[in-house]
Amino acid sequence: MRIVVLRKIPEDTSLQRCWNDLALQMELPKVFYTCEWALAVQSAYQASLKPLLFLGYDGDDLVGVASLAADANEQNASFLAATTADYCEFLSHPVRRAEFVDLVFAELRQLGVSGLVLASLPADSATPAALRSAAKKYGFHLYIRPASLCPQVELGSATERQELKTTVTRKRQVRRCLKAMEREGPVTCAYLKSWTQIQVVLPDFVDIQVARFRAKQGVSFLSAPERQFFLEDLARRFADTGIVTVSMLKIADRRVAWSYGFQFQGGWSLYQTTFDTRDEENSPGYCLLAKILIEACETETFSVVDMGLGAEAYKEWFANGTRQTLYATLTTSPLRHWRGIARYRIATEVKRYPKLEAAIRNARSRMGM
Numbered sequence: 001m002r003i004v005v006l007r008k009i010p011e012d013t014s015l016q017r018c019w020n021d022l023a024l025q026m027e028l029p030k031v032f033y034t035c036e037w038a039l040a041v042q043s044a045y046q047a048s049l050k051p052l053l054f055l056g057y058d059g060d061d062l063v064g065v066a067s068l069a070a071d072a073n074e075q076n077a078s079f080l081a082a083t084t085a086d087y088c089e090f091l092s093h094p095v096r097r098a099e100f101v102d103l104v105f106a107e108l109r110q111l112g113v114s115g116l117v118l119a120s121l122p123a124d125s126a127t128p129a130a131l132r133s134a135a136k137k138y139g140f141h142l143y144i145r146p147a148s149l150c151p152q153v154e155l156g157s158a159t160e161r162q163e164l165k166t167t168v169t170r171k172r173q174v175r176r177c178l179k180a181m182e183r184e185g186p187v188t189c190a191y192l193k194s195w196t197q198i199q200v201v202l203p204d205f206v207d208i209q210v211a212r213f214r215a216k217q218g219v220s221f222l223s224a225p226e227r228q229f230f231l232e233d234l235a236r237r238f239a240d241t242g243i244v245t246v247s248m249l250k251i252a253d254r255r256v257a258w259s260y261g262f263q264f265q266g267g268w269s270l271y272q273t274t275f276d277t278r279d280e281e282n283s284p285g286y287c288l289l290a291k292i293l294i295e296a297c298e299t300e301t302f303s304v305v306d307m308g309l310g311a312e313a314y315k316e317w318f319a320n321g322t323r324q325t326l327y328a329t330l331t332t333s334p335l336r337h338w339r340g341i342a343r344y345r346i347a348t349e350v351k352r353y354p355k356l357e358a359a360i361r362n363a364r365s366r367m368g369m
Contacts, residue, residue, distance in 0.1 A: 001063060001096075003103050005111075006053040009035070009042050009067065015055075018062040024265065025093045027125050031264040032085035036237040038067045041081050044230035051080055052111075054104045056092065064100035065091040076115040077108070084230060086150060086269065086308045087122050087325065094126040101130035105138045116140070116330040120147060120309070123324040131328060140330040141337035147327040151319035153305040155297060165297040168318070174290045177282045185252030189291040193242040193263075198235045201246060205258045206231075209274040222272075231260060231272075249275075249288040257284035259292065266303045268296050286314045293318060 019035035026033060042051055049069045056064025067080040079088035092100040108116070121127060128144060135142035155161050168174065181187050192198050206222050213220035221227050235244045243264050249257040257275040261268060270292070275285040289307075296302045306323070307315040331337050 001056050001058050001099060001103055003064075003107050004055040004057065005107055006055065007051060009038055009051055009053055011039065015062070019065055019091070022062055022065055022091050022093075026089060026091060027094055028122070028267075029265040030087050030089075030267070031243060031262040031269065032081060032087050033089055033091055036234065037085065038080055040230055040233040040237055041084055043233050044226045048226075049080065050074075052077055053080075054107060056100045056103060063092060063096055064104075066100075066104050070113065074111055074113060076117070077113050078117045079119060082117070082119045085120060086271070086306070088118065088120045089122065089125060090127050090130070097126040098130040098133060101127065102134050102137065105134040105140070109138050114332045115336065116328075118328040118330070119325075121326045121328055123326050128326060128328070131330070135330055139332055141332070141334060142328065142330050143337060143341050144326050144328045147325040148309050149322040149324055150309060151307045151315040152321045152323055153293060153296075153307070153318055154321050155303055155305070161297040164320075165294050168290050168293050168297075171290065171317075173283065174287060177284075177287050180282045181251050181256070181279070181284070181287070185254075187287075188250050189288065189295070190248045190250065191295070192246040192248065193244070194240045195235050195238075198244065198246050199232075201248065201255070201258070202232060202235070204255060205246070205260065205274065208258065208276055209272070212274055212277050215277055247288060247292055249284050249291065251279075257288040259285075259288055261292075263302075266301060267306055268292065268302055268304070269306045270308055283314075286317075289314065289318060 016035040016039075019038075023029055023033040023035075031037060038051075041049065050072065052068040052070040052074070054064070054066040054068070055062060056066075068077045069080045069082075070077045079085070081088050090097060090101055090104065118131070123146075131142060131144070134140075153164070155164065178187055192201065206228055209222045210220045213223075222231075235246075238244045243262055245261050245263050245268075247259040247261065248255050255276070256279045257273070259270055259273040261270045261272075263269075270289070273285050273288065275288070293305060296305050307319065309325075329337075329340050331340075
């Protein structure tokens with residue numbers, strides 16, 4: 001295997017096809033691994049991200065892809081999609097993962113990269129073991145810790161789907177909230193899949209999300225123009241494939257909840273959900289999720305609904321499984337290595353004492369940290 005290093009992801013249809021074929025060879029193929037995703041990140045964040053792309057070839061065949069981003073001096077790197085994707089990976093067939101990761105690390109050392117932060121790495125992939133081997137070989141100190149648990153709903157057999165559908169339909173809160181909303185008008189759910197349809201509703205989706213956070217003195221990540229462009233660009237790039245799916249809950253003709261998600265390789269990933277705060281007492285986001293689960297149960301092509309990052313309580317009310325992600329740091333500096341471990345362990349210990357955590361957070365706020 002030979003490695004080609006690029007500092008820009010080319011808009012090349014041949015590379016895109018081979019890249020996406022490789023993404024389908026992953027343990028669990030995800031939309032976040034596609035070339036379209038990487039290109040959308042590159043386009044949206046070109047002012048702040050410097051791509052560092054590693055392509056592994058066996059002869060003329062693409063057998064490995066690692067899309068990273070480096071700082072200005074190329075001394076530190078991370079996954080290119082770290083701040084946008086629920087899962088990030090080194091792409092290859094699992095059997096070749098160790099070989100590919102080894103060669104990528106050899107290139108990183110040649111380039112002078114001394115630090116790596118790899119977020120949202122699936123714990124059930126071949127990559128963590130490959131990282132341990134490569135880190136030891138190339139002089140990196142590796143620390144891997146648990147990151148997030150992504151709640152999931154495994155749909156199962158036809159019988160299990162029917163049982164799940166019945167359970168969701170009979171949930172007291174779902175029935176109560178839908179009944180309350182139906183006093184205003186018929187409650188329906190629409191699933192938009194084409195760019196033409198999505199383009200019409202996306203501005204409302206963004207405005208409602210930003211307004212919801214502002215009402216609670218918070219700041220939505222959709223306040224950033226780059227993030228807004230990213231969602232638009234993704235929908236454009238996937239065009240009419242049906243991969244990007246915007247689900248909407250409506251009372252008559254009034255939209256009250258939105259979910260921007262992806263239907264990809266038998267999975268329905270819920271990426272960003274929001275709702276109109278004027279209807280908050282009737283839990284429209286919760287009801288929309290219930291409708292999505294019922295729709296998934298009725299569609300044989302789906303095997304799982306992945307509710308993604310975030311520990312919102314409503315996800316746990318539906319989930320029957322989880323997928324663990326990891327956070328890996330690698331550095332050639334022993335001091336940085338042990339400092340990072342100490343910082344994480346202290347933070348973990350502090351969380352066991354909510355009053356102490358709140359006091360520290362308030363102190364940091366007063367100090368402008």
